Structure formats: structure tokens, C-alpha cells
Amino acid sequence: MNIRERIEEQEYKILSSFASKSREAIRDKEEEVCEFRTAFQRDRDRLIHSKAFRRLKHKTQVYISPGDHYRMRMTHSLEVSQISRTIARGLMLNEDLIEAIALGHDVGHTPFGHVGEYALREIIGCYHHNEQSLRVVEHLERNGRGLNLTLEVKDGILNHTGLNKPFTLEGNVVRIGDRIAYLCHDYDDGIRAGMIRTVDLPEKVAKTLGTNPSNMITVMVSDMIRTSEGRNEIQISANVKNAMEEFREFMFRKVYRSTDLEPDRKKAKYIIHKLYEYFTLHPESLPQEFLERESIWGLEVTIVDYIAGLTDGYAVHLFEELFIPAKWIAR
Secondary structure, eight states: OOOHHHHHHHHHHHEEEEOOOOOOOSSSSOOOOOSSSSSSHHHHHHHHTTTHHHHHHGGBBBSSSOTTTTTHHHHHHHHHHHHHHHHHHHHHHOHHHHHHHHTTTTTTTTTTTTHHHHHHHHHHHHHHHHHHHHIIIIIIHHHHHHHOBHHHHHHHHHTTTSSSSSSSSHHHHHHEEEEHHHHHHHHHHHHHHTTTOGSSSHHHHHHHHHHSSSHHHHHHEEEEHHHHHTSSSOOOOHHHHHHHHHHHHHHHHIIOGGGGGHHHHHHHHHHHEEEEEHHHOOOSSSSSHHTTTTTOOOOHHHHHHHHHHOOHHHEEEEHHEEEEEEOOOOO
């Protein structure tokens, strides 16, 4: 029995009967198994080493061009992973599957966060970052070969948001863990930015969840573990769920849709619109690897793939290069 097989055996002995087991993981394309790592461990590693994941360190979470201590998409993904793994450990679920889903759930996010997502939606009529995340891991990474991730990981990535829920408990943990993470760390960043104060929190939120981001996470995570323990469903108590909903409404009102951020949001949307317009008129300006994909996916999809993959800084650089006159310095 090799190391991977020993780990797979241990999962059946240690994990909940409701947990996903690595040995039962499904891939679209069969491949030689690893001697040391389970299927979900390999998925996690592939995502960590992907270009799409590395680019998340330069993609907006909430604040465009933030200071050093504000969250970006990569730190958000790491926080989702930490929160979700804590829940998984408490419920004896598969932490490797949890980690893979959490690290990959946002790899399809655009530059400038949800602002970029809304801009592409305005242009082409339908764009959702979770669907693009799935497209990234299935078709775009490894020069178009994709990562050949397991069905369980891909399902968790696709359904971490939206109407449909993942078919694994691990995917459902990440779905809620994602919300816990962004509410608490965006609240923390909002305080740092001077946009909100702890005293601004609605009374029910402060009373139920507290006012400190760390304590808030603890309350929600603890509640999920206690409410879901021994069940084949991930649940939150009604009291905490109602407080989370009110917390979310508060964050949308005070931060996400704040008029203070509107000027930057408009500029970011303008950049996305202009880049799309330019590459529609000048498709030959796309990088060669994208030009080679046009015959497969069509021009519109190819341009969206390119723009969605840009980091904030590179999107601004492209815009300046294409639309801002160069500076001529006297010598």
C-alpha cells in the first residue's frame, strides 16, 4: 500500500459518512494516479500553481488600487480556504476538497472585481465570474488544455454562488464560507478605509455576531458546525442566518454601493468597455495564444477570456498604451 492509498483508507475510517472520499473522485479524462497525493490534493496543487490563481494577487476585492493591508482576490481566496477548512475539520469533511474549491472559486474574476464583471455583463449580456472560473480550469489554463480537475471540485467552483447548490457537503461549506469571509474582511477593510465604524452596525448584527471581525467569524463558524453536525446538510441557525442577511444588506448599503466608491467604479467600467471595443475592432492586437483560440470559440468569447484574465494594473496599462498619448521628454 503506497502513501496515497493509505490516505484514502484513512478517509473512510476518520471522515464523516457524509464526506466526499478521494478514491471516489471523478475526472473527465483518466490519468495516471499519484503515488503520494489523492485526487483532491492534486487538484489543489494544480490550482495553486496555475497562472489564473497567481493573477488574483493583483485583482480587486472591493477597493481599486488599495493600500498594502487591504484584501485582494488572492487573500480573499486564502481566507475562504481557512474558514472553510475549520468548518470541515469540525464536521469531519474532506479538507483537501474544501481547499481546492476555495482556492479555485474566484479564478474567473475580472479586473476591478465585481465592477469588471458588471461591465462585461453590460457588453455581452451575460457574464458570471463563477462560470468563467469553471471555463478557466476546464479550457484556458495550460495553454488551452485545462487542468482536468475532478468533477467534485469543478462543481464546487461553479456553484459557490448562484441558484444551484453544490452536490457535495464540502462545496456547500465553501459556498457559505465565502460569504462569511467577504462580509468580515470587507467590513474590516471598510473600517480601515474610514467608510464605516463599529457603532454603525445594525443592533441585531452587533448583538448576534459582535463587532470585531475575528469574533464575527468565530460566531458564524461555530454556529455552522453545531447546527450541521451529524447531518447530511450544511445549515445555519435561523438567528445567525438572519443576522448574516442583515449584515450583508448593511455592507451593500454602506460599502459595496457607496457613493464614495462610485468615481472609481465608473472609471473601471469605462476601461473595460474601451478595451472590449478596441479588440473588437482590432482583433489582431490580441496575444497570439488568443488569436489561435478565435477559430474555436469565436471573437466575442476570445476577447472576454482575454479581458477577464487581466489584472487591474495590466488593464490600466493596456488602456494607457492604447488611448493615452505617450510622453515625449526633452533631452
